[in-house]
Amino acid sequence: MIQVKGLTKAFRTYKKQPGFGGAIKGLFNRKYEQTFAVKDVNFSVEEGELVGFLGPNGAGKTTTLKMLAGLLYPTTGSAQVLGYVPWQRDDGYRRQFALLLGQKNQLWWDLPALESLELNARIYGISRESLQKTVDEMTSLLDVKDKLNVMVRELSLGERMKMELIASLLHKPKVLYLDEPTIGLDVISQKTVREFLREYNAKQKTTILLTSHYMADIQELCKRVIIIDHGTIFFDGKLSEIIDRFADSKLITIQCEGGKQSPSEHLQKYGQVLEQNATEIKLKVKRERVIAVCKALLDELPVSDIDIQEVPIEDVIRQIFAR
Numbered sequence: 001m002i003q004v005k006g007l008t009k010a011f012r013t014y015k016k017q018p019g020f021g022g023a024i025k026g027l028f029n030r031k032y033e034q035t036f037a038v039k040d041v042n043f044s045v046e047e048g049e050l051v052g053f054l055g056p057n058g059a060g061k062t063t064t065l066k067m068l069a070g071l072l073y074p075t076t077g078s079a080q081v082l083g084y085v086p087w088q089r090d091d092g093y094r095r096q097f098a099l100l101l102g103q104k105n106q107l108w109w110d111l112p113a114l115e116s117l118e119l120n121a122r123i124y125g126i127s128r129e130s131l132q133k134t135v136d137e138m139t140s141l142l143d144v145k146d147k148l149n150v151m152v153r154e155l156s157l158g159e160r161m162k163m164e165l166i167a168s169l170l171h172k173p174k175v176l177y178l179d180e181p182t183i184g185l186d187v188i189s190q191k192t193v194r195e196f197l198r199e200y201n202a203k204q205k206t207t208i209l210l211t212s213h214y215m216a217d218i219q220e221l222c223k224r225v226i227i228i229d230h231g232t233i234f235f236d237g238k239l240s241e242i243i244d245r246f247a248d249s250k251l252i253t254i255q256c257e258g259g260k261q262s263p264s265e266h267l268q269k270y271g272q273v274l275e276q277n278a279t280e281i282k283l284k285v286k287r288e289r290v291i292a293v294c295k296a297l298l299d300e301l302p303v304s305d306i307d308i309q310e311v312p313i314e315d316v317i318r319q320i321f322a323r
Contacts, residue, residue: 001175001207002045002068007077009038009063009231037063039231040077047174048205050197052212052222052239056321060231061211062101065177068209069099081175095124098168102180105160106167107152113163114148117170124171131170138166141196158189165193169200178210182217194220215314227320234320239313246320247311250290254281254297255305270296284311 015031016022038060045051055061066072068079070086070093079086084093100106107116114135121131139145142162147155155163165181178197182190198221201208212218218225218239225242227235235242252271256279264273270293271285281301285293294306 001047001049002043002079002081002209004041004043004064004068004079005077007038007041007064007067007079008036008075009060009067009072010075011035011037036231038067038074038228041228041231041233043226043233043236045207045209047207048201049224050201050208050210050222052210052218052225053228054211054218054225054317055228055234059228061228062179063231064228065099065179065209065211069097069177070094071099095171096173097175097177098171098173099177100164100168100179100181102161102178102183105152105164107160107163109153110151112149113144113152113155116152116163117148117167120167120170126170134170134172135166138169138196141199142166142192158185161185161189162193165196172204172206174206176206176208178208178212180212181210182212182214190214190216197221215317219313227317229321242316242320243310243313247287247316249284249286249311251309251311252283252285252290252293252297253307253309254283254301254303255279256281257302257304 012032012034014026015033016026017031041060041064053061053064063072067074068081068086070089073087082093082096084090086093107113108119111119117135118131121128126134135148136145139148142165144159144162144166147159147163150159152160152163161181161184168176181197182193185193194217197208197210200206201221210217210221223238225235225237225239226233235245249271251274264276267273267276267281267283271283271289273281274284275282283293290308294308297303298306
């Protein structure tokens, strides 16, 4: 469905020297530097996959999506989506994909949401019956049916994002690019959007490439993730493999009877003491030492309960980005 080979996008930027003198010098002798937003990216996505596209700010995620949507021309490399070259902007391709940027508007600010949806339907040649059916179904799932006749500028951020999502899906695209679709939303709206996307992907078999800084979005929706950093693919595989490859520790939580515990300085020989109170101790222990540490703690302390967990995935991703 999506095939990317050696995709590279470089920007030539003017490097201004400081001060008024620098501005004058720039009139006669300009210095430029080349910045690679995306560099030699390779990946493929199968039909119906929902793939998480992760990376820190400035990693190249949005630039990649914009090239796949045909908004930017690459410097080098190739890509095919649905058999089309995106930046050739064939009409057949533009009718089969949608791009939703969480920080950009596609609805008319001073029109009711319904009129903006009707305008989009006219552009894509969607019949009134099909429009009515789609809007009824999606507004019910997203719980915004009573907001259709409200001016877009008067909608809350969460309501507007839901309407933007509906507008993107009116023509039933085969490929959907989502760039931060839940940014700025409250936890309830985030959950609603995630459930909607999961159900829509399962029902329509739409191929979705999703970027998000909320790990809850990725964990609940994506089995596969692609991590990009400094414009280059760092990891491409199952989400579960990230912990196996990059998490070198586990979390051990000990419940003690009677509040009898060892001092924190003594426990540090087993691992990093994250929390300690009268009845509970939480340690971060190297994976290869987990069994030995558990045995030692059981012998040393009046343990009533012990729990071993993986490090939260968002912490692992944060460590990867920090590297």
